[in-house]
Amino acid sequence: MSTRPHLLYLAWGFPPAAKSCVYRKLATANSFARAGWDVTVVTLTEDAWIREQGVDRSLLALVDPRIRVVRLPLSREDIETDIRRFSEDRALRPRTWLKRHYQQNVSHFPEATFGGWRDELVASVRRVYDERPADLLLTSGVPYTFFAPALDLFERNGLPYVLDYRDAWAIDILRDRPAFRPDSPAGLYEARLISHATEAWFVNGAIRDAYADIYPDRAQDFHVVRNGSDVAIGTDKIPMRQPGPDEPLTFGYLGTVSFSAGLTRAVCEGWRIAREANDVLRRSRLEFRGHMGVGANRGASAQAVAIAEYAKHGVSYGGPVAKADTAAVYEAWDALLLILPGGRYVTSGKVYDYVSTGLPIMSVHEWDHAAAEILSDYPLWVRNDGVEAEDVAEAFLQATKVVQGATVEDRLTARRHAEQYERYAQLRPAVERLTTRFAPGLDHVEPVGDRAPKTGEDVHRETSVPGPHAKGERVVLALTSPPSEAVRRSVALLRESGAHVELIGPDSVLEELRGLADEVITLQRATAPVKVSPSTSVTRFTPRWASVVARNLGRRHIIGPYVRVVGRSAGWWLSARRSPPAMQALKDATVLASLDDSATYLIWNASRLNTRAPARAGIGATLEELGLTRI
Structure with a gap:
């Protein structure tokens, strides 16, 4: 011992x-x-x-x-995306289950999650x-x-x-x-x-x-x-360079995208405005790297949509970065974007790594933010006046001047200033x-041993990742309400990656989505009356007439009350069971997914018929299942 x-x-x-x-x-x-x-x-x-x-x-x-x-x-449990692990109660009433789950958590300890x-x-x-x-x-x-x-x-x-x-x-x-x-x-x-x-x-x-x-x-x-700052991974020894006056620049953000979609959009719009006013920026790029979204929303968040909308303006999202690869990512950038939520109480961790690089840093946060305390004496800091698009555009223009005017010695001075924050x-x-x-007997503290020699050769190089694909996959997505733009873009990514995508849902929702999938299978509400073709007459009191009347009475007086009591999720599963094309698609799928809460029970039941296919809640979890997002 x-x-x-x-x-x-x-x-x-x-x-x-x-x-x-x-x-x-x-x-x-x-x-x-x-x-x-x-x-x-x-x-x-x-x-x-x-x-x-x-x-x-x-x-x-x-x-x-x-x-x-x-x-x-x-x-x-609240961010579980494997529908096979759901109880029937959770699949049937996801929001009610979640509310009860948080209430039960608080009964053990005063923290809901x-x-x-x-x-x-x-x-x-x-x-x-x-x-x-x-x-x-x-x-x-x-x-x-x-x-x-x-x-x-x-x-x-x-x-x-x-x-x-x-x-x-x-x-x-x-x-x-x-x-x-x-x-x-x-x-x-x-x-x-x-x-x-x-x-x-x-x-x-x-x-x-x-x-x-x-x-x-x-x-x-x-x-x-x-x-x-975690200088052990080489952020303090990336090579210093001074871009030429006409050389295109790369601005970059690295970190978890925890700020709002509104702030994301303001940054992208500010970039667009600044590009219109500056010839160098018009040929430059803005890159976002880091984790985006949690659980079912990972990789398919509203922030991702905002970034994608500005792709034609040189804005891109490159996915997460391993900690060991951060120095190599910084080395490829000319200026760093510090985008932060909150104010005087939020310092953030990334500001310390940012200052260790010696690169120009452009802030996008509130004026009295706690990070300003760390940046106040940093010689290559560009402070924003506000977080509106016009304020951000002005900061981009100012940061461009700083990047172009800062010498290698200026950058080394900035790096030395940051050594106090290791x-x-x-x-x-x-x-x-x-x-x-x-432990008063321990009078010797072992020196920090993970600081590598300060040579540019020691910087870890980011490894390339093979292009993901979903070729040969039959992905069935169930939905009962119009999808967000983030979901639409992710469905398009599935098809671009080779997946055969089939959508199952009500006609009122799928009508405008027909071009989004390879196949669209529409469902009628469980309580909708039985349709009779106008070209086929039904004579009263005949067996066919009696069958139609009986089914309509059953839908009105039995299924209607059942759906009202149990929930509309149960109604959509009944609708799917009545549709031979829907049932065949669910049985043949290699991946099953629900895109909204009311479609979860349909996929939960389908996963019990199709025991081979993964069953996921949310488009983000579906992309991850197919390797289309990096974890």
Whole structure:
């Protein structure tokens, strides 16, 4: 048994999770390991990340090999896209099921999305602790459900704990308002957490000061532990160059696309306006890279639609980027676009990597944004006046001048300015403070060993990805309401990739979509009267007449009330069962998918007849099933 101090670290986002929080947690675990601690990380299995925003397996190579990682099989049911895993109740009434699911979660812990994990998480962390007791527990939100085991082990075993909030539970940092009342379940629970915590960490001074106002008796134990730049992957050693005065430029955004579709559109429209006013920009490009959308919406979000609409103006979306490949992506760009939601409480992590490059940075965020604190002394920063298209256009024009005028020495100066923000340097004071308190015998901190030599040859080169295709696939998409433009574009992508696409739905919806698919199969409402061909007369009181009357009475007095009680989703499945072409298409499909909630029950039932085909909820999950999005 090791005699070294033991840190139990609860880190929801940990490699290979493709989430923005993962880099802080990776560096935190590594820092304690290098300081002489034995570190046990409790996180989730890879399947959980695949279900959410995807994975970046290049991050696994950056985890210190001395760290023990315990992965729990917890996952978000609310973003499950495999319809075969749905209960019949969920398939029949998705929105009702989701509302009830969140209510049940809150009954376990005051957090709607993750609260249902509380009991299993606490029990699992108890087992990890009992197997090897720890000297200190560090837990990081979001989700704040990961704070529950900290309080539990403190009350059960007296284990001291540190809360790494990163952002803030008590503050809605995007809307700049309280997230809950002090006397609410969340407020009362947080008060207990804060009262027993050894200390709490926050990513910027604004959040730290706000928490000091809420909990003044503990203010001395609140610390700013900033995010930082991950220079180990080479962002600080990409080759510097100065573009010629007439040379086309490439502006780029790299990061999770978490800002709104409206802001996305303002950026693209601002780019279009700026291009019209500048000859160089007219020949230049704007590239977006990073993860876009969660669960069923991944790769098919409203932001993706906005970007696609401006393709003729040199705007493109190139998909996610592995962390190991980010330096190579930055190397191909002339200026970086910092697009951020929120205001004074939102710093973001990407601003630190951006400044480490020495490239010009153009902001698109609110004037009093927390990121401005990091950028205020950066010599190649272009600050936007606002987030309207005209403001963004002006910033693009100004940034173009900065790119063209900045010398190589200017860029190197900017890079040197950013050295103070290296991620491990940000963490070191906190690690040393806790080591001194809980492991005073450890007087040597191992130097950070993952900073490669500063040579341009060490920059990781982004590898090419084979072009995806869906040739030979028979994709059946069911829908009951008009699809969004994002869905239409994604359906077109399926066909362009070689898939045979069939749409099943009501005629009123499919009429204008006939050119979108290879085949369209229309359904009548389950309660619609039986149609009789005008060319065929039906004589009253004949057997045929009686059959038509009986079926219409049944639809009105039996099926009508049934659909009203059970839901329209059940009605569309009844409609599909009456349609031989629809049933044949569902049985022959190699991929089944619902494009809206009311079509989910139809696909749920079809998946029980066609046991070979994957059954997915949402066009994003369908694209992913066929390898048309990168995870």
